[in-house]
Amino acid sequence: MQYDTQAQRQAWIEGLAQLREQGAIDADDENTLIRHMDERLDAVQQELKALVPEYEQRVAEDGREVADAWIGTRAREMGEREGADARRMVDSLTAVRNAPAM
Template sequence: MQHDQQAQRQAWIDGLAQLRQQGAIDADDENTLIRHMDERLEAVQVELKALVPEYEERVERDGREAADVWLGQRSREMGEREGTDARRMVDSLTSARSGA
């Protein structure tokens, strides 16, 4: 799993380098995007790990089906929050503000 994450991170970095070479983003934007992705991945991993005990508790108390519904709701909330955060970050990039 760690190898997959490293490979995905490297693919992300390579893609950003191509965008910079094409002039779609500048070096500051590239660094901002890399830093943002690293921070968000770490935060999501921490949040997911924190869900495990509550999920297991809900399975015991309410059954797997109800626990799965709860987990789906939490996942959607996380996704929406991450999407909003990503949009805000992208809108703050130099290239977005300059209309590049």
């Protein structure tokens, strides 16, 4: 699994380098995107690990269906929060701020 994560990260970085070479983003934007992805992946992994004990407890006490509904709600909340955070980060990029109005 570690290899997959590293391979995906490397592909992400290579894609950003291509965007920079094409002039779609500048070096600051590239670094911001790499830093954001690294920080968010780590934070999400930590949050997911923290959910496991409570999920297992809910399975034991309330059954799998109830626990699955609970984890589904947590996953949606995480997704919405991560999406909003990503939108704020993207809106802060120089390429976005300096884009011509449509």
